[in-house]
Amino acid sequence: MFELDPTDPTPLYAQIERAIRLAIATGRLKAWDQLPTVRQLAVDLRVNANTVAKVYGELERAGIVETRRGVGTFVRQVTGTSFSGPDRERRLAALVDRFLTETAELGVPLDEAIAFLQNRRKHGRTSAG
Amino acid sequence: MFELDPTDPTPLYAQIERAIRLAIATGRLKAWDQLPTVRQLAVDLRVNANTVAKVYGELERAGIVETRRGVGTFVRQVTGTSFSGPDRERRLAALVDRFLTETAELGVPLDEAIAFLQNRRKHGRTSAG
Amino acid sequence: MFELDPTDPTPLYAQIERAIRLAIATGRLKAWDQLPTVRQLAVDLRVNANTVAKVYGELERAGIVETRRGVGTFVRQVTGTSFSGPDRERRLAALVDRFLTETAELGVPLDEAIAFLQNRRKHGRTSAG
């Protein structure tokens, strides 16, 4: 499904939550799809089950998934943009900053990077993850 | 210079480090520019001086800045690792794909993302999240 | 495991780091051995836990150990940078010359120094100065 980056200082639970939100936002997980069980995902990610359970709990409190006892955890009807106002702004800034830093470190001029972006977009090449 | 986002699960020191790397990578801090003093930046960001010191230490071990004892901390000459050929191409593609995926997640149209990129590059204000 | 020398101007964290690198380099700590816990080593050496944590952090960023969150810190597989040819020769010569010079400074005859080397290699007790 996805992988964790142990070198990222971001806590595991935040990495997991982000990845699930991403999967939903990009449509890889659709409404009423079932999420992996806590234990299964814990095994896949080589993480303690408590960590996954914490994430599912937070997603449920956020109204993004729904847990039916004894059945499983499911994606709820997507209400709209999953990120709102200031949060959206903040995340966009973070994305853009990282992109600028990494292209600059690669020695790629911004113009070239943008051209690459547009080109890549046209050919429909995105790998979700 | 930049701001921290206390709601971001990313540790403060990592937010600070990212912001400084960004400033250097984008040329807002140039070779041999002096960084703010540890204590000054700590005051500006309202964090403990040790937190800033930790960042400066890591940047130094990473070879990105140079500290002269009793004088201050300075941006080092960028050696330009300069990846070339297929490696550079491959890395750029990875960066771009991730950027496309993540902006899509946020529901940000590519045009808006590019505008944001260019604007941010120009005006250099960052919220280091 | 080893001892610190408080009269040595070398910072404590550097003494600790050197001792651990020595233990790994000489095979006293082997790949995937667990290091002492941060708190335990701090108690043994009578230093603050933060000081040990700093060392472990640096060793991790240097790629020498690996920490698994909530589990512990482990020696990584030695990749063996394996310098070869003239480079290896050159580096070895530099090491040897420095060693000869410095033992001469101390007035230690080469025979004694070599005996010390072999003994220390065998019994592995170090005073990390």
Add this chain to the structure above:
Amino acid sequence: MFELDPTDPTPLYAQIERAIRLAIATGRLKAWDQLPTVRQLAVDLRVNANTVAKVYGELERAGIVETRRGVGTFVRQVTGTSFSGPDRERRLAALVDRFLTETAELGVPLDEAIAFLQNRRKHGRTSAG
């Protein structure tokens, strides 16, 4: 005369003191030779004059050099081994530990390193430093 290693966590004053003791012990500086002036050495090492002055002061208190006002600083008659008992032991251990660590990291077996040592010694090749 010698160089400082800015990446060594050892304080500058300790590096300088060690180098001067080394020069005396190895005979590069002989009894009644004049040391460079504080200011000259400070310029050569690109260090603040206070730092050098501190070292000269300590060497004088240790009875190793003698300052004649308005004339200069001179090496005193060497009384014997410059390092005594526990200090000698400690320093030898430090030397040996570093040597073991560095050869091991180079992937040089101890036997080979010792052979190299003996060979190098025979051919009289030492560079004081």
Add this chain to the structure above:
DNA sequence: GTGGTCTAGACCACG
């Protein structure tokens, strides 16, 4: 119980 982050505050090395 494991490592990691952060703070407050002392003291040192250096200019």
Add this chain to the structure above:
DNA sequence: GTGGTCTAGACCACA
């Protein structure tokens, strides 16, 4: 005044 080292101690993430 600059950065660096160390301590004590709180709190967090993870197993």
